[in-house]
Amino acid sequence: MTEQSEISGSGRRRVRGFGIVGAGVISATHADAIASLPGARLAAVTDVEPDRAKTFAARHDCAAEPDLDALLARDDIDVVSVCVPSGLHAEAGMRAAAAGKHLIVEKPIDVSLPAADRLIAATRAAGVVMTVISQHRFDQGLIELRRLLDDGQLGRLVLGEASTKWYRSQAYYDSGAWRGTWAFDGGSLMNQGIHYLDLLLWSMGPVIEVSALYSTETHQMEAEDAALAVLRFASGAVGTVVASTAVYPGFAQRLEISGTGGTVVIEDGEIIRCELSADHADPGLRGSLTARGGSASAATANPAGLGVDSHAAQIGDFLDALDEGRAPAVSAEDGRAALQVVCAVYESARDGRAVRLSAASAMPGNAPGSS
Ligand SMILES: NC(=O)c1ccc[n+]([C@@H]2O[C@H](COP(=O)([O-])OP(=O)(O)OC[C@H]3O[C@@H](n4cnc5c(N)ncnc54)[C@H](O)[C@@H]3O)[C@@H](O)[C@H]2O)c1
Numbered sequence: 001m002t003e004q005s006e007i008s009g010s011g012r013r014r015v016r017g018f019g020i021v022g023a024g025v026i027s028a029t030h031a032d033a034i035a036s037l038p039g040a041r042l043a044a045v046t047d048v049e050p051d052r053a054k055t056f057a058a059r060h061d062c063a064a065e066p067d068l069d070a071l072l073a074r075d076d077i078d079v080v081s082v083c084v085p086s087g088l089h090a091e092a093g094m095r096a097a098a099a100g101k102h103l104i105v106e107k108p109i110d111v112s113l114p115a116a117d118r119l120i121a122a123t124r125a126a127g128v129v130m131t132v133i134s135q136h137r138f139d140q141g142l143i144e145l146r147r148l149l150d151d152g153q154l155g156r157l158v159l160g161e162a163s164t165k166w167y168r169s170q171a172y173y174d175s176g177a178w179r180g181t182w183a184f185d186g187g188s189l190m191n192q193g194i195h196y197l198d199l200l201l202w203s204m205g206p207v208i209e210v211s212a213l214y215s216t217e218t219h220q221m222e223a224e225d226a227a228l229a230v231l232r233f234a235s236g237a238v239g240t241v242v243a244s245t246a247v248y249p250g251f252a253q254r255l256e257i258s259g260t261g262g263t264v265v266i267e268d269g270e271i272i273r274c275e276l277s278a279d280h281a282d283p284g285l286r287g288s289l290t291a292r293g294g295s296a297s298a299a300t301a302n303p304a305g306l307g308v309d310s311h312a313a314q315i316g317d318f319l320d321a322l323d324e325g326r327a328p329a330v331s332a333e334d335g336r337a338a339l340q341v342v343c344a345v346y347e348s349a350r351d352g353r354a355v356r357l358s359a360a361s362a363m364p365g366n367a368p369g370s371s
Pocket of ligand 1 (some may be wrong): 021022023024025026027046047048049052068083084085086087088106107108133135176191303306
């Protein structure tokens, strides 16, 4: 393990070595995020396609290892970023955990709950820490929404809606044999919509009932390119989630949270509307929260058009969590909770009935060290 340390904004942080498994679209975001962080150094990459690993290694100034075992054998790697197709996350993650590596797993945690549970059990057995990427929790508008929720300014929550109306071409689905398959990817909700679904769960709390429909109308793919569901939350509040990759030309991802104290509307990571009943005596606060800056996401139609900052913020939080011996902001159980709702949407749509989730299984532990 690396012994160096660096001064960062949050204090002295040990420099941790990173390895990346899977050198495709999202791995470049991980490499750029790691490069931007004090306390992180990219040591090596591996891919089943050796040329991809070599090209990636040359571009990002790291070693290319011939396979995952060789990468895991390196003692200058403390953390492994799992960037392989979604249905391979648990398999790669379990091997990395068994080698004593901490884990940053791309979303979704995997595509089935048994696989997610095997991975979580493996990290616990190995005593390593894991986060599942949900980078939009670190977007500015979500940080402000979190503060409003924690301060109780939205009151008792009543209605929450998450919408991802994006566009992906047939060429996107044809670009990898795994894309759009049930076994390795899932459809528009599992891959694209899960980001704002996670934000909805983070805001509204766990879901206990799901009624859903899905369809595949415009792409040659196994899984759905449009899904919508009506949700009941454990709190008694209700909501909706919509996800599609068939909405041309693609629109901003949207989150709307309403409570007895008011409503916040977010588009692409920024608050575009904040109406608080208590606010009418405080126009300064209202003014700052309704302000709108540049867009946090350019991925509405282009999967490679993603910014690096939010990934860097989540990976930075993960490094702080390792240093401080606390749980990361996004736990493995958070990743499982989002997957559980996606699976319930698919089950409800297939069976034509409402699916109930037990409150216990819908509220996994979030305690420090639980991942
Ligand atoms: N957080 C985000 O915004 C975001 C964006 C895009 C993708 N993702 C996630 O990242 C993951 C990868 O997506 P992508 O678009 O980069 O896919 P991709 O197909 O571009 O890249 C995957 C890479 O993994 C390699 N690979 C496959 N099996 C492997 C194995 N067993 N061992 C080593 N390498 C293997 C492939 O050769 C390929 O290079 C998916 O889970 C996806 O959901 C997240």
